[in-house]
Amino acid sequence: MDYSIKIGGEAGQGIQTIGDTLAKVFSRYGFHVFTHQDYESRIRGGHNFYQIRFSDAPVMSSRDKTDILIVFDADSLKFHEPEVSEDGHIIYDSAILKQKYSKQKFLDIPFVDLAVQNSKNKIMANTVAIGAVLGMFRLDLGILFELLKETFSKKGEDIVKGNVASAKAGYDFAKNNCSRCNFFIKKTNNKPFILVNGIEAIALGAISSGCKFYSAYPMTPSTGIMNYIADKEAEYNIIVEQAEDEISAINMALGASFAGVRSMTGTSGGGFALMIEGLALAGMTETPVVIALGQRPGPATGFPTRTEQAELQFVLNAAHGEFPRIIFAPGTPEQAFYLTNKAFDISDKYQIPAFILFDQYIADCEWTFKEFDLKRIKYNDYRLRADAFKSLKEYKRHAFTDSGISPFGVPGDAKHLVVTDSDEHDEEGHIVEDAETRIKMIHKRLFKKVPLIKNEIEPPLFYGNPEPEIVLVGWGSTYGIIMESVDRISKNKKIAMLHFSEIYPFPSIEKFDYLKILNNAKISICIENNATGQFAKLVRTETGFDFKNRINKFDGRPFTLDGLVSDINKKVVNTNG
């Protein structure tokens, strides 16, 4: 079984609440769930949708076909009716749309009337819709009732009761009136899953890594990280400071880091453009900082709420001068959680900036996972503090060492002084102008550290046929879609995926020879959500391997499974013939 539900309407109609609630109900049932959203940069009106896919087997992308379409406005019908599958359903409330539809697919459910009858509150029309969907699937209401209680108990008994009654009314109505409904639901023995999106995973990863300071200026799609951490501020004693601009945000984060706490900032490309001088400052002063960079289509402000993977070359090259950095591009929320932790660890260990390069798509998509394993979280305090710092005879913040890593003392913890400078400096951190020190410092900051950092980088994930003729290569958020494409196509082709999530320093072939796989394949295709093939360029620069085939999508929308499979098939046919 593998079903998709799509909810379409205007901003402000509660589309997201319906989607989030249904997704949670399914994941608590033990189904695998994948959700994806599409919205415009406005608070009310416009056209938005929320798509949920659930199955008894893992799912990690959205399909083009919809089994149930819930429409709250005429546009949703216009855009999405063609996507409804042969025996699918469209549910709507003729009172909301002010229109009745006679086609077989349509089921008119009085969302508003049922809400008013059962709760005297038309806002609960959304709960009626949720109940109706469960009624169509004949999934019992127990889990939804629990969830409604958890969500609304703060608002009082009446609200809970009204919601429960509304859900029940929607459920009964759909069950009794959907004569064409014959969904097959395979019960699973799975335990409930957690349901997490990319943003939450990054924020949670930061908190789990002991991040104590987060400063940022709001910009989609990174704002959610600030919101999430701010929500946990009191519980975990974290300071979240909304800076006056991105320049300030990164400089504040560097200040806090210099003072001795783990710190982070988050932004999108436009904001990152402002942070770049600060990035170089992190490089020169060897101050650790984690930067969550949420890509969205550019140039300039582009498509504010849509998705693109077009900032890789920017992040690779951003800032003047030469210094090490790491860039992780998680492919799933689960990877985002663990990689954020790894970013904090490496950043602190080597005193360098670290990026979590994500995009709007992975930010908003929710996936089901087994509970995250906190034992895998690494937390080492690399700073020199208190007694350890006091007991040193001599201290120099930028001392030359074999590893290139200088001791990073917490200012004020000892009589030793911690001095650093954005100008070239000596071991103590004071300004210098001489050539010899400059050379030694570059050896220390760059040449000595890079091989050590490279060693920490894991190879790409290989999935599919062990001797593939077709290799699909992707990075970051395209993970799920490429993996499912491999599954589909593998029925009649030898196909595999190479997915890169630790992308800079570029993984060496020592741990795993992915180049051999690429060279042995008949067709290798680099799949990216951008126009110019930025990752393909990186691969060529780092390995010399040149992709002859690329699939690039740059309409601001993510790949869909069916769309990508068809694109891949076309490439394969063209290349063969």
Place this chain on the structure above:
Amino acid sequence: MVNLGDYKGQTPTWCMGCGNFGILSAFKNAMVDLGIEPHQFTIVSGIGQAGKFPHYLKCNTFNGLHGRTLPVATGIRLANHEMLVIAVAGDGDCYGEGGNHLIHAIRRNINVKLFVHNNQIYGLTKGQASPTSMEGMRTKNQPFGVFSEQLNPIALAIALDCSFVARSFAGDMEHLKGIIKEAINHKGFSLVDILQPCVTFNKINTYEWYRKRVYHIEPEYNSSDKSEAFKKAAEWSDKIPIGIIYKNNRQILEERISAIKDTTLVRQVPELSKLQSTIKGFY
């Protein structure tokens, strides 16, 4: 006990006779008087002649970017609010490149002490006009004279209800030392605008020019009266007042943040035991 010797840093590269020497000396004396040891505070500076200040001293130092002094100082202070954090900037650095940060540091009322070496010119880049250059001043870049209105940092700060606003003069070491001490002892964001002759590039606002004009604010002056403060702030002609111009007791940012009500952020060990229950919230 600390003494002046404890504060001896690198040899300054400033021009002979530069006003920065007076500020350096007054600062060291103030620290010795206050009994503050070099490791007990951090100076954040930007870029410019003034930005080099901490290198000619001994203390914890973050010498960052042009104009970005206050955000770094804010980050340091929030991470460790038991540390005295001082920001040192030039007028170009703080009122030009970093103007936005000044406004917001004052609004936040973070307990950081800002000392602006105001020489009314860009020193390090060799003599362009700064936001505080007087209208009409000619430079290589402004051959017809400065067209823009001279920025009045004192009035700006009072308008923003800055917690402590003072002016002093690099040629009056005793006065300057006193003001530095008052600024440090004040609880709240403190701006001290220090008139600093640049003997190389500013041929108008010389020691002599300032000496003829500056006067100590009368002892009976009430620095908590905002409208009086605006009047003082407006004086920039034959008579230029130096001293504490405005003061208030606004609550500081650090005291409003619950995360640090018991101890500083740097002293806190991450509390990871609660994570399991946070993750449970995703079911």
